[in-house]
Amino acid sequence: MKQKVNIFVSYSHKLRMEWVEAEHGLISILQKALDPNVEIWTDCYFAERGGAEYRIEIKRQIKQADIAVLLLSPEFFQSKFMMLEEFPDIKEEYLARELKAEKEGKQGHASRKLQIIPINIADPFRNTYDWIVERFQTLPNEQEYLVDYKKNADKWDEVKQMIIKSFQNAVDEVRLDREAEELACRKNNDYCFDDKREAKRLKKQTDLFHKYDKAIYDRIFEGREKCKVLDVGSNNGNNIAACVGSRTEVDLVVGIDKVENVIKKAKELYKTPKYVFSCMDCSAEEFRTNLQNLMNELGIKGFDVIHISMLLLHLQNPEKTLSVLREFLADDGCIFIRDIDDSLKLAYPDNHGRFERAFAICCMDKNSGYRTSGREIYSLLVKAGYHDIILCRKGLDTINMTPGDKDDFFNVCFSYIEEDLKYLSKVDSDNLCWSENLKWFEDNYNAMDDEFSSPDFFFQAGFMVYVAKK
Numbered sequence: 001m002k003q004k005v006n007i008f009v010s011y012s013h014k015l016r017m018e019w020v021e022a023e024h025g026l027i028s029i030l031q032k033a034l035d036p037n038v039e040i041w042t043d044c045y046f047a048e049r050g051g052a053e054y055r056i057e058i059k060r061q062i063k064q065a066d067i068a069v070l071l072l073s074p075e076f077f078q079s080k081f082m083m084l085e086e087f088p089d090i091k092e093e094y095l096a097r098e099l100k101a102e103k104e105g106k107q108g109h110a111s112r113k114l115q116i117i118p119i120n121i122a123d124p125f126r127n128t129y130d131w132i133v134e135r136f137q138t139l140p141n142e143q144e145y146l147v148d149y150k151k152n153a154d155k156w157d158e159v160k161q162m163i164i165k166s167f168q169n170a171v172d173e174v175r176l177d178r179e180a181e182e183l184a185c186r187k188n189n190d191y192c193f194d195d196k197r198e199a200k201r202l203k204k205q206t207d208l209f210h211k212y213d214k215a216i217y218d219r220i221f222e223g224r225e226k227c228k229v230l231d232v233g234s235n236n237g238n239n240i241a242a243c244v245g246s247r248t249e250v251d252l253v254v255g256i257d258k259v260e261n262v263i264k265k266a267k268e269l270y271k272t273p274k275y276v277f278s279c280m281d282c283s284a285e286e287f288r289t290n291l292q293n294l295m296n297e298l299g300i301k302g303f304d305v306i307h308i309s310m311l312l313l314h315l316q317n318p319e320k321t322l323s324v325l326r327e328f329l330a331d332d333g334c335i336f337i338r339d340i341d342d343s344l345k346l347a348y349p350d351n352h353g354r355f356e357r358a359f360a361i362c363c364m365d366k367n368s369g370y371r372t373s374g375r376e377i378y379s380l381l382v383k384a385g386y387h388d389i390i391l392c393r394k395g396l397d398t399i400n401m402t403p404g405d406k407d408d409f410f411n412v413c414f415s416y417i418e419e420d421l422k423y424l425s426k427v428d429s430d431n432l433c434w435s436e437n438l439k440w441f442e443d444n445y446n447a448m449d450d451e452f453s454s455p456d457f458f459f460q461a462g463f464m465v466y467v468a469k470k
Helices: 013-021 026-033 051-064 074-078 080-106 129-135 153-187 196-212 214-221 238-245 260-269 287-298 318-327 354-364 373-383 403-427 432-453
Strands: 005-010 038-041 067-072 115-120 227-232 250-257 275-279 303-309 329-340 346-348 387-397 458-469
Touching (some): 051 354, 067 074, 067 080, 067 129, 074 080, 115 129, 214 329, 227 318, 238 250, 238 303, 250 287, 275 287, 354 403, 373 458, 403 458
Antiparallel strands (some): 329 458, 346 458
């Protein structure tokens, strides 16, 4: 599925009937011509209501837009709201992203820009127009206006096709930029919290996974005995202990993680001979040698099961790691992978748009990992040489969850965001969006929790589980 692209339309309400809402108006033409994953937002619904909610929604839509369309006319520049609020917000957002892109570009990162497409409806006769034409290519061009083209059917059809093509190119450019940004995210998200609050969240996550994925583990271990299990990215050991520690088929659990502190905790928590924990980086060049040395010490020829939970989204080169791990699977061994794809996230009813905004914050938060990693796992497994690949779970939802599980589910999916935003507000203090989003999140967290616990509320998170054989 193509990635969603958001287009924000800025216009004078005097143009609304003819150019925005009319069946053959410019915006309607674009909505029909562009692919279904392009969402064009106008304020037609809110315009009849006005008030604070109207202004807040416009600001929010500008923040999440990929493309801003300016329908330029004398009325555009005569509108007090346009000149004092909406257009300055668009300009500020454009300049903020431009500055961020320049800053991150120097660090080798990619950053999402705001594209602006000015369309000349009629001659605007305003000095503000200079800033626009100096930076952006106007459509049809600087000295031509759509009101003139509409007088001639052939010319109108010709200019419509030109505008449609320009928008299709802009949408393609947005998607290419986003792919570059996601690649940068994949390369630069080596980050974790090591505190009590995060430990509690991970414990709740572990309990949920164990409860709702138990049937998958049952199938994996069916007919096996004296299994040797390798847990990659084991953290403090709680996850693998909860999932397979009590199974009679498991003889030994080896947990590896590159964070020395969590390995130390794991050794303190699980002191029985059944568990061995070692500090090891699965992305390092020496990983193959280090793991082989550990296996030689333990007398292990191959692992019956390799377990990876919520790790690949944090790796720079997951295909390489999967290829190396395959070498250490027993001939009849299998690999279990749990990962995330936020495109599977759903929240309904979201009457106030709180969950939609929280989702948008997650997309911007590179520290939470490569949040569309789940869709790549099948291809990665094939490229790494695995076979008999099964997608065992595609999304985890609230249907038939107990109130207690729903409460834990909410905590797992949203409580980490506040800590991430606090961290980002400090390390990227020039970007005011982090502090703004932090304040919004703190102000709305409890309301989201209340909505989530409602009996008629449906939520799905993008947790995916794959199983494959060597």
